[in-house]
Each structure stands twice: as structure tokens, then as C-alpha cells.
Amino acid sequence: MARVYNFSAGPATLPLEVLQEAQQDMIDYRGCGMAVMEMSHRGKDYPVIHDQAIADFKELTGIGDDYDVLFIQGGGSMQFAMIPMNFLNAGESADYTNQGTWSGKAYKEALKVAALRGATVNLVADCAKDIPTRMPSQEELKWNAGVKYAHFCTNETISGAQFKTMPATLPGVPVIGDMSSDILSCERDYTKFDMFYAGAQKNLGPAGMAVVAIRKELTEKGNAQIPVMLQYRTHAKENSMFNTPPTYSIYLFGLVMKWIKKMGKENLFKLNAEKAKKIYDVIDSSDFWRGTAKREYRSDMNVTFRLATEELEKKFLDEAKALGMSSLKGHRSVGGIRATIYNAFPMEGVDALVNFMKEFEAKNG
Ligand SMILES: Cc1ncc(COP(=O)(O)O)c(C=O)c1O
Numbered sequence: 117m118a119r120v121y122n123f124s125a126g127p128a129t130l131p132l133e134v135l136q137e138a139q140q141d142m143i144d145y146r147g148c149g150m151a152v153m154e155m156s157h158r159g160k161d162y163p164v165i166h167d168q169a170i171a172d173f174k175e176l177t178g179i180g181d182d183y184d185v186l187f188i189q190g191g192g193s194m195q196f197a198m199i200p201m202n203f204l205n206a207g208e209s210a211d212y213t214n215q216g217t218w219s220g221k222a223y224k225e226a227l228k229v230a231a232l233r234g235a236t237v238n239l240v241a242d243c244a245k246d247i248p249t250r251m252p253s254q255e256e257l258k259w260n261a262g263v264k265y266a267h268f269c270t271n272e273t274i275s276g277a278q279f280k281t282m283p284a285t286l287p288g289v290p291v292i293g294d295m296s297s298d299i300l301s302c303e304r305d306y307t308k309f310d311m312f313y314a315g316a317q318k319n320l321g322p323a324g325m326a327v328v329a330i331r332k333e334l335t336e337k338g339n340a341q342i343p344v345m346l347q348y349r350t351h352a353k354e355n356s357m358f359n360t361p362p363t364y365s366i367y368l369f370g371l372v373m374k375w376i377k378k379m380g381k382e383n384l385f386k387l388n389a390e391k392a393k394k395i396y397d398v399i400d401s402s403d404f405w406r407g408t409a410k411r412e413y414r415s416d417m418n419v420t421f422r423l424a425t426e427e428l429e430k431k432f433l434d435e436a437k438a439l440g441m442s443s444l445k446g447h448r449s450v451g452g453i454r455a456t457i458y459n460a461f462p463m464e465g466v467d468a469l470v471n472f473m474k475e476f477e478a479k480n481g
Contacts, residue, residue: 121465169370192315200229216272249275271298276420324365
């Protein structure tokens with residue numbers, strides 16, 4: 117077997133144990149005589165997988181029965197549209213930050229819904245174009261009282277900037293977080309969020325859905341006039357089985373939850389911090405490397421950096437690839453290098469990268 121170290125930002129590497137378990141289950145799931153992806157979602161076996169995955173996710177995030185956990189197709193991007201469609205009606209307003217590509221996309225979708233409905237979207241902070249890349253500081257965030265919700269992204273996957281502590285928002289305003297690229301990667305009080313969501317293909321499993329946790333109270337406030345598939349209420353009422361759910365993605369998500377539980381989330385969080393520190397230590401060791409994000413906002417999930425010239429970056433990427441390190445190229449919109457090291461990315465892969473970086477600098481510095 118020749119698996120590479122896959123630094124892709126999503127779809128991303130999955131735990132080897134999870135892939136092996138899925139391989140074992142593939143043709144005949146535990147004596148059911150069929151694969152999980154062949155099972156009816158209304159049958160006897162699939163709902164057990166579905167409900168266990170939800171229970172494990174709730175346990176790991178520490179949310180209680182006052183939340184619904186939903187599996188909704190359309191990825192993180194569908195959430196950008198569904199949130200304002202559900203919660204932003206005529207004459208109302210919502211707060212957004214713009215601190216990078218993803219929060220910017222969420223903001224633009226909200227603007228579209230607001231324009232159709234005669235609602236308002238407030239841009240609470242705008243630092244998306246700043247270099248080095250960063251998140252807004254608490255002082256910059258001028259939240260508005262009386263808005264329907266406040267939305268921000270916890271980790272900007274492309275720029276490699278992350279909120280190390282969650283920004284404080286105004287009491288009484290529901291808080292919604294896009295956690296697509298750092299969910300379950302570090303200690304966090306999830307109950308501070310009235311809703312949080314993540315495209316599954318980064319820290320949670322394969323592509324095909326977003327995992328959405330939403331306070332039941334908020335679900336009920338959703339607009340009931342929009343198409344049923346777009347209402348959170350529909351998915352909550354039917355336990356994400358209003359229509360056919362992405363059963364295989366949910367099964368794999370469940371295996372990933374089991375894998376985190378087995379390892380212990382505290383151990384995982386510690387490992388994640390250690391992995392990031394190893395790479396940042398090399399970046400900080402000389403002027404050969406230039407970290408892209410401001411230090412206090414450096415992401416532990418997406419480590420972004422540049423070299424002196426684009427030619428040198430290309431050489432770096434080519435040589436890394438030849439050594440079995442794939443997908444280190446920065447996002448096409450920004451260039452540079454991006455080492456994505458989500459939960460499932462192994463420490464050995466980080467060590468391989470760090471050793472390669474040191475050798476590369478010795479030869480080319
Ligand atoms: C932070 C963040 N939010 C949202 C998205 C969009 O997710 P999807 O591709 O599942 O629509 C991404 C994708 O990379 C992301 O990184």
C-alpha cells in the first residue's frame with residue numbers, strides 16, 4: 117500500500133482505521149447481507165447507524181437535547197443560502213463579518229436574500245483583503261442590537277486564519293458559526309452557538325452533506341413559507357429523512373465520530389496543536405519562509421505560507437510531491453503553499469513535511 121500524505125483542504129484525508137473498517141463492512145455490513153449504501157433508509161439497520169452518529173456527535177460537541185443535529189445536502193454553501201432564507205425576513209436585519217473567502221460568500225448570499233425580501237445585512241467587520249491575513253479583533257466587531265442573528269466563520273480555510281477564542285457577541289442575538297474547517301479540532305464551547313454547521317468533507321467525513329446543529333428554539337423561528345426542503349424545520353421533524361439522506365456519507369461520518377471517541381477528544385486536540393506548532397516553528401525559524409496569517413490568528417488546520425518567488429514555490433511543491441506529499445499548493449485564488457492538517461492528518465506526515473522543509477531551505481536558502 118502506498119498512501120501519500122494528503123494535505124488537501126477538502127475532501128481531505130480520512131483516518132486509515134475508518135477506511136479499513138468501511139472496507140471490511142463494504143459488501144456485507146455486519147451480516148445484513150448488503151452494503152450500507154444499498155440499505156433502505158426506512159429499513160431496520162440504517163436508522164441505527166444514523167442515530168448513533170448523531171448521539172456521538174452530540175456527545176463530542178457537548179450539546180444537549182435542546183439541539184437538533186441535521187444532515188443536509190448541498191455542503192457548507194447551501195447553508196449560506198438557507199440561513200437567511202429561514203431567519204431573515206422583510207424589515208429585519210442580520211450581522212455578518214467578512215474576513216476571508218468563506219465568510220465573504222456567506223455575506224453575499226445573505227445580501228441576495230435580503231434584496232429579494234427588503235431586509236438588511238450589516239457588515240460588522242471587513243478585513244478580508246488584509247495582508248497578513250487575519251480575523252477581526254473583538255474591538256473591531258461592532259455588533260448591532262436587535263438583529264435576527266450574527267454570523268461568522270471560525271476558520272478561514274483559504275487564508276489560514278482562525279479565531280483562537282470565539283468573539284463575544286451581544287446577548288439575546290442568536291449566534292451562527294460556519295465551522296466547516298475546524299469543527300471538533302480544538303476545545304470549544306459549542307453551546308455558545310445557537311447554530312453551527314460544517315461541510316463534512318474536512319474534519320468529519322466524506323463530501324456530500326453539511327452537518328448542522330441548531331437549537332430547537334431557533335428551528336421553530338424559521339420562515340415557513342419557503343420550499344419545504346429549505347426549511348430547517350422539515351429536516352428536524354423528520355430526523356433528516358424527509359427525503360433520502362446521503363446514507364453512506366452519514367455512515368462514514370459515524371465512523372469518524374467513533375474514531376474520535378476512541379482516541380479521546382482531549383488527546384486529539386493536543387495532537388492538533390502540536391502538529392501545527394511543528395510547522396509554524398519552521399516557518400518562524402528564518403526569513404526563508406513567510407507565514408501568510410497574522411500570528412495571533414494562525415490556523416491550526418490550514419497552515420499557509422510563501423517562499424521568496426513563485427518559481428521557488430513550484431520547485432517546493434514538485435519536490436514535495438515526488439516525496440509523497442500531495443496537495444500542498446495554496447488555493448488557486450491566493451497561490452503560495454497551504455498545509456492542511458485536519459484531525460485525521462497523521463503526525464508522521466507533519467514530521468515528513470517539517471524534515472523536507474528543513475532540507476529544502478538548506479539547499480535553496
Ligand atoms: C469555511 C468553509 N465554509 C464553507 C465552505 C463551503 O463548503 P462546500 O464546498 O461544502 O459547499 C468551505 C469549503 O471549503 C469552507 O472551507
